[in-house]
Amino acid sequence: MIKYIFKRFYHMILVLFIVSIIVFFVMSFTGDPVLMLVPLDATQAQIDAARIELGLDQPLLVQYGIFLKNLLRGDLGNSYAFKQSAIKLIIERMPATFELVVFSIIISIFLAIPLGVYAGAYPKKRSSKTIMLASLLGISLPNFWVGMMLIFIFAVQLQVMPSFGRGDIIEIVGLRLSILTKDGLKHLILPAVMLSIQSMAVLLRLTRAGMMEVMKQDFIKFARAKGALTRTILFKHALKNVLIPVITVFGIQIGKIIAFATVTETIFAWPGMGKLLIDSINRSDRPVIVAYLLVVSFIFVCLNFFVDLMYTFIDPRIDLR
Amino acid sequence: MVNKLLEVKGLKTYFHTFKGTVKAVDGISFSLNRGEILGIVGESGGGKSVAGFSIMKLIEEPGFIQAGEIIFQGEDINRKNEREMKDIRGKDIAMIFQDPMTSLNPLYTIYQQLEEVLKLHSKMGAKARRERCIELLNQVGIPQPADRLNSYPHQFSGGMRQRVIIAIALAAKPKLIIADEPTTALDVTIQAQILQLLKRLVQENNSSLILITHDLAVVSQMVDKIIVMYCGKILEQGKIDDIIYQPAHPYTSGLLNSIPRLRDQKKRLEQIPGIVPNMFQLPAGCNFAPRCRCFRDKCLVDQPEIATIEKEHGVACHFPLLEVGRI
């Protein structure tokens, strides 16, 4: 068990290391960071001095060493626009994104899994076919457009929902959350709905495909021969078997939700790290882009690590030694 | 009459597929008394398993029970709805599947899967259920049953899993057990053990058993009655001794002749020439005619109906073999 965790952990570090190398090289070969750090009217002497100060006159390998050292200290440079630590900017905005993402995941799981189980258990039924067609539409929707239409209908035309910001925020153990206030929840609903549609559709389809395969297995027939209730067969015998492949993809799904949160946050002016990223891209605020990339990579790698651990717990056949 | 547990009349189970209709079970009738053991024999694809599943009403699309009555304890199973069937399955009729490697849910312990039947069909408390589970595992010959309760199926060998499945089938003391090729997937050395175990437990419980197999040698040692099926139809049925010593159908005789015997080393093993016909294009006359050693013109056009030739011994053949000791 410990050996297994250790192995996965090693893999995780390796991926982060590779990401850091890619980021470093991309950043070194696309544009001169010194020119962005010094004032516009800097003299050549000032530029050279800054270059030496930043260690950019050293060979690439040494530069990478410096980059890595700074990275480990959590120092990825200052944002050009905000004049403060890029990583701090991102961490400040993380709870907002986190809240949006978690809420969307909850919505999609609670709708997708039961519907997927149903559609997979009775694939020939008309209602199942309707569910499948709807989910296909769900993955075909341009999700930014859905957000805009939600705003247009509920905020502009009906004026029942707010169209931007987080609303009232309450602070709990250092986390600034809006879900716990009435106004904040109202602000959260539209963006969360927009963000959950696609992952809901994907999860539903995965669950359904898994169900269709599991329902053909002998042990399902054997459970029926025991006289088990349909509910038990679907949600106990079948679903647990379906969950293993679903969970494997779930890490990637959460990653996708985080990625698409950038779009949602941009449309709903939700002050999270995704909106910060898009704003920084439009402002060419490189340190923030780099910091976002590394922070998000870290999150993804951790996610995959936990997903791996999770399904080893569900599946007794996986030998952890 | 009270003694009669199951009576199947004119059962037809068809599968409607893209290529056409497969008449997997095409008008079979038989009956079974309490405590009796019936063997259903035939080559693979002969509709034996479908017949077994029809009795449990576990036929899935595109299959349908087209016609017929399945009278179990005086009531027609075919008219029961899904909810009523749930009370019958596992409690009155239990089933043992062919492949023990895939019949158990890999994600639940033996105990959870065994206990499920008791939860469904008995009013036992948690403690009583646990004791019953241990007792059942003990009965099917699993050593240290109390310790093995919390094992997962993958920690058991194939033979052990089949014992667990037998324990699950017996858990609610069903009146009828349908065993669909229970030993086919097992090693030859274990087959006999499992069959003897099954026979002993069925007798102890005073249950009836339908043993579905392609292996005539297997059933000959166990059963009271035999049905020989071929392409969805019954070719011959009767008491075990009648079938073994006086087979009237050339197919039965062919099956018997293909069993190796220890004492008889002179002759080469015989085989039935040809293969089972395509189920989409069955011959017009007798289904077996193309492979039959003694077919005549009539066999190619006219399908024989089953006819009684002796008490309880029926055969579907225009020209049954009647001489004694034909083997």
Next chain:
Amino acid sequence: MTKLKIGVLSASVNAENKWSQFLQSEFYFNYKRNIAAIAGTILIILFLLMATVGPLLVPQNPYNLQEISILDAYKPPAWAEDGELRYLLGTDSQGRDILSSIVYGTRVSLFIGITGMLFSCIIGTVLGLVAGFFGGKIDSLIMRIADIQLSFPATLIALFIMSISGRGIVNLLIALTLVGWVIYARTVRGATLAEKKKEYIEAVKVIGLPNYKILFKHILPNVFTSTIVIATIQVGSFVLTEATLSFLGVGVPVTRPSLGLLVKNGYDVLFSGLWWASTFPGLFIMLLVFGINMLGDFMRDELNPRLK
């Protein structure tokens, strides 16, 4: 000469045979009864027609400044109160006809989707074949890259590539190819490994057929069905990815707006009540992708033997 004729003749007979074989197949039988798949096919054909001959039929070329007039700006769709029949779906803030913009935008979107798919497919298939066939270090290198890449969402990777390289159609194609090859590589590698074990490959190796011939003549045809399903669905997902990137401002250049960029342009005026400028382009993206997915989904169900 006669030989050639016979060759051509037998080829056409062969094609006819294949066609009638197809018409009798289970695939076609199910296709005829699957309304979604037929609807998808019709949508795809309509969009292809729109992208090819559409520009000849619409009232204006929205990128020819001589053809647009600022006086026609902010016209609502034809059925609304101030609508004009000439501008069926209304006009934008510059006086460009929305329908014409959509037709030109579909061209850009489809071009990027299809070209991106072709590049991904070719590169991914070749890498998958190589990885599966040769194994060893080259295999583990390719698959390791694929694994790492797969743990990141494709849209995010493309977003970063675009944010570094800047907007532009070529950059977009590069970004899409870089995220799109993985799925082909993995699928093709799996199929190659399975195929490689079969005896006939051993046999052709013994004859001394060169590796590239074994790969392209014997193994490639076997991975064709799975590839074609992936490719179909990928065109849809690339159209969406491109639209998302363009919406975020890192996709196509403003001079060649795709459907996604049209939605973005409409977003800027949505709050002032100009709803048609963003609603219709988005609707067309949805219809296009939905059409592709309906057909792709059917194909995947039919061609995946595991679900049958």
